[in-house]
Amino acid sequence: MKVVVAEHFGICFGVRDAIAQAQALARAAPLTILGELVHNPIVREQLRARGVREEAFDNTTQTSRVMITAHGTSDKRRDALNKSGLVVADGTCPLVRYAHEQLKRLVQAGYFPVVIGLANHVEVRGLVGDFADAFVINESADIGNLPARPRYGIISQTTQPIDRVRALVSEIARAHPSAEIRFADTVCKPTKDRQLALKKLIEVADVIVVVGGRQSNNTRQLVETCRAAGKRALHIERPEELQPEWFRGVRVVGLTGGTSTLPETVEAVRQRLEEFHD
Numbered sequence: 211m212k213v214v215v216a217e218h219f220g221i222c223f224g225v226r227d228a229i230a231q232a233q234a235l236a237r238a239a240p241l242t243i244l245g246e247l248v249h250n251p252i253v254r255e256q257l258r259a260r261g262v263r264e265e266a267f268d269n270t271t272q273t274s275r276v277m278i279t280a281h282g283t284s285d286k287r288r289d290a291l292n293k294s295g296l297v298v299a300d301g302t303c304p305l306v307r308y309a310h311e312q313l314k315r316l317v318q319a320g321y322f323p324v325v326i327g328l329a330n331h332v333e334v335r336g337l338v339g340d341f342a343d344a345f346v347i348n349e350s351a352d353i354g355n356l357p358a359r360p361r362y363g364i365i366s367q368t369t370q371p372i373d374r375v376r377a378l379v380s381e382i383a384r385a386h387p388s389a390e391i392r393f394a395d396t397v398c399k400p401t402k403d404r405q406l407a408l409k410k411l412i413e414v415a416d417v418i419v420v421v422g423g424r425q426s427n428n429t430r431q432l433v434e435t436c437r438a439a440g441k442r443a444l445h446i447e448r449p450e451e452l453q454p455e456w457f458r459g460v461r462v463v464g465l466t467g468g469t470s471t472l473p474e475t476v477e478a479v480r481q482r483l484e485e486f487h488d
């Protein structure tokens with residue numbers, strides 16, 4: 211069995227920088243992260259071992275220093291935190307900030323705000339948090355509930371596959387033919403790179419192993435892309451989950467990981483897959 215690793219896989223600069231920031235802050239003084247720093251259980255275990263606390267976004271915190279995660283938050287929430295007397299470190303990824311800026315710009319130009327993504331995801335909650343009327347679309351069925359407006363300004367959660375986003379934008383245009391539509395592409399480059407590399411892998415592999423948190427949106431989207439292409443995808447968080455019998459008769463196995471998956475986790479998975487040769 212041959213193991214082919216995707217050209218682009220695993221941790222992105224936004225997550226890497228947020229982890230480094232959290233570790234440096236935690237070394238200096240007790241720190242509470244507002245929510246899950248990243249949706250990856252191995253990274254979270256490592257942070258807990260270093261004494262970093264994570265609390266639900268709305269809980270009152272017991273440390274005087276808190277950190278906003280790479281997923282970002284609304285300006286309203288950030289202002290409230292700054293005024294609360296806490297020392298606030300902001301780990302928002304610059305590419306999430308870019309998405310916020312694009313939505314703000316569209317609203318200022320008179321467009322009705324629409325975000326393509328998961329309504330209950332922390333990044334999307336932050337994106338719509340400053341716009342009470344913002345509408346979130348995750349799938350075609352949601353478009354029927356979009357209120358009729360003359361102008362729609364559409365952005366996307368940073369970790370959505372761009373093909374899926376563009377297809378939904380076209381559907382919105384078809385459902386509202388007289389509306390003016392402006393779309394700002396806010397899918398981040400690391401997500402695009404990983405999706406594109408996965409498509410190449412799908413062409414050569416019999417089965418794809420996707421390594422990443424079960425709550426990680428971009429990891430789940432990698433799995434979805436495989437399944438939409440009719441390719442068997444195995445979503446695991448840790449190398450120990452792999453079972454040799456999953457690979458009977460497999461000649462080529464593809465390997466990729468989501469943007470919060472550590473390189474050492476992907477390497478451990480690769481090594482375990484190589485063991486299945488014997």
Ligand code: SF4
Binds near residue numbers: 400
């Ligand atoms: S997935 Fe994209 S937007 Fe999210 S932290 Fe990584 S680079 Fe930033």
